[in-house]
Structures are given as C-alpha cells and as structure tokens.
C-alpha cells in the first residue's frame with residue numbers, strides 16, 4: 512500500500528505545503544492550512560514504461576487544425592437571463608461552477624432553471640446535499656414549479672451519485688453544493704480542498720464522458736474567493752458568479768470564465784416573494800428615484816456585456832475626525848478611487864487630503880468598467896464643492912494618471928440609452944462626436960471638466 516504522507520493544504524487557494532505554517536505562501540491568507548492525507552495526489556500520473564503496458568494503452572492520434580468548425584450546440588433552459596450569461600444556452604457535456612455568497616439565491620435560481628428546462632423537454636436532475644427533499648419541494652411549491660418533471664434527490668455521497676448518473680443519463684444535472692459532497696476514496700473532511708477537488712474532477716469527467724451538462728454550486732467566503740473550490744475553477748468550462756448586496760432585491764449573474772462564450776455578459780434578476788424574476792431591460796434599474804439630483808450624485812452611462820445600464824454613483828465628502836481620513840467604497844474598486852483622488856489632488860488642486868470620502872454605487876451593482884472614472888470624479892467634486900451636477904446629464908470617460916480624459920467604447924450606445932430615459936446632456940471625453948444623440952459637454956482634461964462647476968466661491 513502506498514505510504515500515507517501528511518500534507519498541509521491551503522483551504523483558500525489549494526497550495527500544498529509539506530509543513531504547517533501560519534500563513535499560506537501561495538495566497539498570503541492566514542490560518543488556512545489544514546492537514547490532509549495525500550496517499551496518491553488526485554490526478555497524479557504514474558508513468559510506466561514497460562512495453563507491454565504501453566501497447567495496452569492505445570495510440571495517440573493527431574489531427575489537423577484545418578477541420579470544419581462546428582459551433583457547439585446549446586440547450587436553452589428558457590430562463591433567458593441565465594442562457595445569455597452561458598453564451599446562449601448550456602453546452603452539452605460542459606461543467607459550470609455557480610459561485611456566490613450563502614443566501615444570495617443560488618438554489619432558488621437553479622431550481623427555477625431546472626424547472627423551466629424540464630418543462631422545455633430537457634431531462635434534468637437536481638441533487639441537493641444541503642437541503643432535504645421536502646425543503647426543495649416546499650420551495651418549488653411556493654414558486655408554483657411543482658408540476659415540472661425534475662428528478663429530485665438529496666444525497667452527499669459521491670459514489671451513490673456517480674452510480675445513479677451512470678445508470679441513467681440526463682441532459683443537465685445540478686449538484687447543490689460541491690462542498691457538501693464526500694468521496695470515500697479521499698481521507699479528508701467534507702468540504703476540504705482534497706474532497707472538493709476529488710469530487711469535482713470525478714463529476715467533470717462524467718460530464719464529458721456522458722455529455723451531461725453539470726452545474727456545481729460553490730459557496731464563496733467573505734472576501735469573495737470561492738472557498739476551497741478555487742481549485743475547481745480551472746477544472747470547469749465556465750465560472751458564473753451570482754452577486755447581490757444584502758438589503759437590495761437585485762441579483763446579478765456574471766460570467767468570469769467561459770470556454771464557450773463571452774465573459775462580459777450579465778444576467779439581471781430581482782428576488783421577490785415567489786423567487787427570482789428576470790429583468791430583461793435593466794438600464795433604468797440602478798438610477799434611484801429622484802429626478803432632482805443632490806450634490807455628490809452623478810449618473811454613469813455604463814455598458815454591462817452587450818447592454819447599456821445607467822447607474823447612479825453617490826459620493827460624500829466630510830471633514831475627518833481622525834488623523835487618517837477614511838476612504839470607503841461600495842460597488843467599485845477602492846484602488847481606482849484612490850487613483851482618482853490622487854489625480855484630482857495632483858492635477859486639479861482639489862484638496863481631499865483631510866476629508867473622509869465615501870463612494871457608493873446605487874442598487875448594489877458592482878462596476879468594473881474604467882469608463883466610470885469620470886462619473887466617479889464628477890460625483891466627488893460635486894460632493895466636495897456641494898454643488899449638484901447639471902440637470903439631466905449622464906457621464907462617461909476614463910481618466911489617465913495625467914488627468915487626461917480618454918474616450919471609451921460604444922459612446923453612442925451609451926448616449927442613445929440615456930436619451931431614451933430622458934437625459935439631455937452628456938459629460939464626455941474630448942473626442943468630438945458627430946451627430947451625438949445628446950448635447951455633449953466634451954472635456955479633454957480633468958482641469959477643463961471643472962468648468963462644469965461654479966468655482967468662484969472657492
């Protein structure tokens with residue numbers, strides 16, 4: 512029997528250490544190393560060179576690159592916001608990781624997806640390791656999905672699940688969640704990296720072999736990393752994350768990896784009493800109620816995937832009570848905020864130094880586009896000067912470290928959507944736009960953009 516050797520595996524990133532340490536050298540997280548027994552590392556390849564063995568292994572055949580490209584066929588589940596993020600439907604035999612905070616609505620989403628897919632004629636199974644069959648049934652009843660022909664089971668043993676899936680083939684199988692599964696081939700606690708990795712690799716292999724699409728649910732830790740199963744990320748074909756801020760009904764499904772489609776698409780849902788409702792036109796969702804904007808509020812004309820989305824960005828600047836002023840940001844990158852503040856200080860002489868600065872993206876949306884720089888900067892200046900921005904104006908543009916305002920992609924699409932929603936002016940980068948749908952106040956540099964404010968008092 513192989514010698515069992517104790518190793519220490521980081522539960523956050525999966526780095527293997529021979530000795531215990533307080534901090535993982537891979538991801539620098541503290542207290543994440545857990546002892547696990549590695550008799551044979553999963554997937555370890557035993558190289559045998561005896562000729563008899565090689566002849567038994569079969570021959571590798573090469574092909575040319577020059578073959579007719581067949582686009583993968585896709586199974587549409589019928590939940591369009593979900594299909595869009597998958598690239599137009601789920602590819603048979605693909606493995607998808609759906610990651611999200613506990614309680615964000617992953618099980619709800621997948622129950623709705625499976626029910627709709629089953630009603631559309633796909634053969635689907637929902638295997639829950641977290642909830643009893645009665646609980647899932649109860650939720651289905653609440654959402655009036657009881658009639659959908661979904662095969663439902665509660666099971667955590669990988670062997671039992673694999674046996675069942677070998678006996679009967681499905682188009683789509685949901686595993687909720689990968690952290691609750693355990694394999695008797697691995698000596699490690701349920702939910703540990705070794706277990707998660709072993710279970711996921713078996714399931715992914717089965718998916719490829721049987722052409723069953725597999726969706727694995729993974730819970731994420733507080734800092735946004737997929738707990739333990741970050742190791743799963745590179746085994747699967749697509750990683751979708753389900754996001755939402757507590758207290759807001761909106762939920763965003765975002766693809767962060769997709770071997771079969773674009774990764775910048777988002778799906779927008781609203782959580783209600785009877786499950787998730789699709790939001791096919793989210794452009795005005797994150798705008799807030801008021802037409803009259805207070806100082807510190809700016810409307811960013813953004814693009815999420817293929818769709819324009821208008822978002823309110825709110826800034827607050829207040830005298831600091833502490834030696835080191837606070838910088839807090841929700842829905843945007845804090846590094847980006849620091850950069851914009853530095854540009855405003857160094858290039859425009861705006862003094863934020865001893866002030867607390869808060870920046871918030873309305874509605875719980877997370878913005879990743881650099882095109883939001885100018886909107887954030889204008890919100891910050893507006894808050895600092897206590898002057899509202901011009902009425903009915905939208906803002907977009909990227910700011911460079913020199914303070915220059917750069918053009919962004921799809922400026923016309925952004926403006927057209929704003930026009931539809933009743934905006935009349937765009938505060939935009941210097942490139943003159945011919946036949947722009949809105950009146951454009953174009954600025955080439957942040958110093959010029961200050962012209963949107965009355966600076967006589969300061």
Ligand code: TYD
Pocket residue numbers: 611612613614615616617618619620650653654782783784785786787
């Ligand atoms: P759930 O799908 O169990 O989350 P996850 O699987 O990601 O842990 O969602 C649980 C939350 O969703 C819970 O806080 C209640 C809420 N919810 C609703 O608001 N309305 C509904 O119709 C359902 C089914 C859930």
Ligand code: MG
Pocket residue numbers: 617618619641687
């Ligand atoms: Mg769940």
